[in-house]
Amino acid sequence: MVFTSFEFLGFFIVFFFLYWFVFNVNVKIQNLFILVSSCVFYAFWDWRFLLLLVGSSIINFFLGIFLYKSSNDFHRRLLTYFGLLQGLGLLFFFKYYNFFVESFKELFASFGIQFNVHTINIILPLGISYYTFRTISYILEIDKNKITPTRDWVIFFNYVAFFPTLLSGPIDKPATFIPQLEKKRSFEYNEGVNALRQILWGFFKKIVIADNCARFTNEIFDNFHNYHGSTLLLGLYLFAIQLYCDFSGYSDMAIGFSRLMGFNVTKNFNFPFFAQNIADFWRRWHISLTSWLTEYVFTPLSIALRDYNKVGLIIAIVINLTLCGIWHGARWSYIFFGFVHGCLFIPLILNGTLNKKKLLPKGNALPTVKQLLDMFLTFTLIVLSFAVFKSNNFHEAVTYYAEMFSGLFSKNAYVETFKFLLWENLIFLVVTILIFILIEWYGKEGNFAIEKFGIKWIKQARWAFYLTLLLFIYYFAGEKQQFIYFKF
Amino acid sequence: MEKLEILDIINSIFIDVLENPEIKLTEDTHAGMIEEWDSLTHVQLVVAVEKKFKIRFTSKEIQSWKNIGEMVDSVMEKIAK
Numbered sequence: 001m002v003f004t005s006f007e008f009l010g011f012f013i014v015f016f017f018l019y020w021f022v023f024n025v026n027v028k029i030q031n032l033f034i035l036v037s038s039c040v041f042y043a044f045w046d047w048r049f050l051l052l053l054v055g056s057s058i059i060n061f062f063l064g065i066f067l068y069k070s071s072n073d074f075h076r077r078l079l080t081y082f083g084l085l086q087g088l089g090l091l092f093f094f095k096y097y098n099f100f101v102e103s104f105k106e107l108f109a110s111f112g113i114q115f116n117v118h119t120i121n122i123i124l125p126l127g128i129s130y131y132t133f134r135t136i137s138y139i140l141e142i143d144k145n146k147i148t149p150t151r152d153w154v155i156f157f158n159y160v161a162f163f164p165t166l167l168s169g170p171i172d173k174p175a176t177f178i179p180q181l182e183k184k185r186s187f188e189y190n191e192g193v194n195a196l197r198q199i200l201w202g203f204f205k206k207i208v209i210a211d212n213c214a215r216f217t218n219e220i221f222d223n224f225h226n227y228h229g230s231t232l233l234l235g236l237y238l239f240a241i242q243l244y245c246d247f248s249g250y251s252d253m254a255i256g257f258s259r260l261m262g263f264n265v266t267k268n269f270n271f272p273f274f275a276q277n278i279a280d281f282w283r284r285w286h287i288s289l290t291s292w293l294t295e296y297v298f299t300p301l302s303i304a305l306r307d308y309n310k311v312g313l314i315i316a317i318v319i320n321l322t323l324c325g326i327w328h329g330a331r332w333s334y335i336f337f338g339f340v341h342g343c344l345f346i347p348l349i350l351n352g353t354l355n356k357k358k359l360l361p362k363g364n365a366l367p368t369v370k371q372l373l374d375m376f377l378t379f380t381l382i383v384l385s386f387a388v389f390k391s392n393n394f395h396e397a398v399t400y401y402a403e404m405f406s407g408l409f410s411k412n413a414y415v416e417t418f419k420f421l422l423w424e425n426l427i428f429l430v431v432t433i434l435i436f437i438l439i440e441w442y443g444k445e446g447n448f449a450i451e452k453f454g455i456k457w458i459k460q461a462r463w464a465f466y467l468t469l470l471l472f473i474y475y476f477a478g479e480k481q482q483f484i485y486f487k488f
Numbered sequence: 489m490e491k492l493e494i495l496d497i498i499n500s501i502f503i504d505v506l507e508n509p510e511i512k513l514t515e516d517t518h519a520g521m522i523e524e525w526d527s528l529t530h531v532q533l534v535v536a537v538e539k540k541f542k543i544r545f546t547s548k549e550i551q552s553w554k555n556i557g558e559m560v561d562s563v564m565e566k567i568a569k
Binding site for chain 1: 523524526527528529530531532534535547548550551552554
């Protein structure tokens with residue numbers, strides 16, 4: 001039941017009316033209804049893993065209360081470690097066990113030693129990386145005395161398993177989300193309209209741009225030996241746009257559906273392709289994950305290493321970004337991706353520009369040549385690193401890079417790329433992407449690009465714009481693709 | 489040393505480190521209220537405060553502060569020892 005399916009839309013319409021018109025008697029009943037709906041939603045995907053989600057929630061609910069009650073430092077530490085072990089243990093077992101076994105096998109085999117542990121056939125429970133990070137955050141915040149645990153199990157379960165954000169985030173912190181579950185919510189018309197706008201924009205990004213890009217990127221990546229370097233480079237640019245529209249489109253929908261329920265969910269993207277250096281990019285991309293890692297990995301590390309000045313900062317950032325790579329899954333390519341991104345911070349740390357916030361021109365103003373150049377170079381750097389997300393393994397990514405760079409200036413390369421652009425109307429998609437980027441540029445001061453787009457126009461013109469988006473979604477929908485970030 | 493005196497010294501440290509002469513700290517000021525104060529500059533601020541008062545915070549203390557007031561309390565506690 002993905003957000004873009006008719007099943008989900010049917011589910012949500014029924015939910016919406018019951019939520020606001022039947023179960024709005026009091027906040028407790030409304031919360032219970034959200035919880036039941038979240039369980040139904042999750043069970044639609046795989047009911048077996050619902051037990052895992054419930055089990056993990058029960059453990060952390062009681063753990064939070066025991067931790068708060070305990071005044072003995074040793075007991076507190078023990079309970080916190082237990083919470084971490086439970087969360088990370090789950091992740092390790094489902095996400096990383098096979099990777100470690102295989103890596104150890106290869107390592108021992110290279111020394112001629114047989115390592116007799118077998119891999120197991122495990123399916124990754126959907127959303128586990130997201131809800132586990134929520135439970136860990138809850139325990140660590142209580143340990144740091146930043147929040148008090150909730151005594152209402154319905155509220156806690158809703159924090160862990162809130163269905164709009166359950167499968168792919170954004171990952172909310174307990175301090176911002178739990179209070180919203182505790183107070184009475186009311187439906188605001190303007191907020192509802194704005195939420196629908198955000199959902200519409202999310203649909204457009206996912207169905208029109210990401211799913212159409214997928215057709216071409218699948219073709220290029222599946223048959224990359226048959227294409228010249230310049231077409232492979234085009235494939236990477238298209239994939240970066242696809243990944244962004246897929247994941248930020250999902251996030252827009254998740255935030256939009258939450259807003260229709262009266263919740264403010266944390267922002268996940270802030271126009272990352274307008275970033276002017278790598279640090280700026282990571283402040284704008286998958287914000288809820290990076291702020292989670294900043295809070296619980298980078299900050300303690302950089303505090304512990306503060307006596308080593310710049311070297312300490314470099315170590316903290318490289319470890320943080322490498323872990324960010326590993327979060328995506330058990331593959332060497334993700335580890336490499338995170339490590340490389342960490343290393344890209346080094347020049348900024350060494351020349352002291354890391355703290356300098358990069359500003360973008362206000363309103364409708366165009367960027368300066370320097371800003372444009374910085375944006376293009378940063379975007380290209382990011383684009384080049386994304387091959388690891390699309391390739392099936394590290395070796396394939398390396399081969400892709402090798403063929404791309406060696407074939408960039410080969411004979412007829414650009415003629416072939418031009419012909420590829422004419423294939424199956426790719427050129428039409430490229431023009432749509434360029435218009436999309438322009439809309440994103442003019443809407444970059446909002447929470448999402450079309451939040452204020454056309455707000456000063458006459459009503460008919462604004463509605464014509466929304467209708468155009470709907471027609472695009474209906475007539476130019478790409479072949480349905482699973483959301484990329486579901487597998488993480 | 490008085491609480492206000494410490495707050496003044498910390499204010500000047502913030503102005504230096506964050507290169508923003510307009511910063512005016514109160515006990516309720518927290519990271520969300522000053523644009524330049526993020527996870528990266530936070531450590532630089534802590535190091536500067538430690539150097540100025542010749543004290544050393546534990547990692548847990550640093551991470552438990554919710555606002556400037558709690559940072560000032562930690563400084564007072566340390567220099568009183």
